[in-house]
Amino acid sequence: MSAAIRVLRLISSPRGAESESLRLSHLVLDGLAGQHSLQVQDVDLNDLQHVDRDYAMALASPSDADQAEPGSALQRSAELISQLDEADVLLIATPMHNYTVPSTLKAWVDHIVRIRMTFNGTPQGKVGLLRDCPVYVALASGGLISGEQARQPDFLRPYLQAALATVGLRNMHFFCVEGTARGEQALLEARAMAQSQVAAFFSAE
Structure with missing residues (x-):
C-alpha cells in the first residue's frame, strides 16, 4: 500500500447523513482506501x-x-483555495438540483475560481494555476440523466468539468446514483448499479 494521501471531501447536500451522494462518496473512499492510506478532511458547504x-x-x-479582513469572504476564499491546493484528491459529494449543482457547491466554486490565485487571464484564455489532481464526483439525481431512458438535461457534469478545468483540475471521474425519486425498488437498484460502477473503476486501477 502506498503512502497516505490527503482527501478533501466536499459535502453539499442539505440531507446530512441521509444523503445519497454522501452514501456514494463513502464507497469512493472505500475504493481509495484499498489503494492508499487516507487522511480525509470533510468540508460541509451548507454553511x-x-x-x-x-x-x-x-x-x-x-x-x-x-490583506483580507478576518471573517471576510476574501479570507474564506483564501482558506478554501489553500485546502484545495494541499489536497492530493478532491472528492465532491453532491446532489443534482434543477439540472445542475446546488447553490452550496456553486458558492464554493465562486470562492475557488479566483483570478491571480487559481487562474490567470491570457489572450489565449484562462490558464489554471493549481496542480492537477484526481477529482471524484459522487452524484445523486432524482431522475435519470444517463442512457436511453434519460428524460432530463444534465448541466452539472459539463459545468463542473469546465469550472474546475479553469483552475487546472482536469482529471475528473463521475459516479452516479440515478433515479432516487423513483421509488424504493428503483433506489435499491440504483445504489447497486452505482456500487458496481465504483468497484469496477477501482479494481481496474
Missing part, C-alpha cells in the same frame, strides 16, 4: 457564505488586496 461586494470589488481590481 458557506456567498461571495460579497468586497470580494467582487477585489477581483475586479488590477491587483489583490494586501
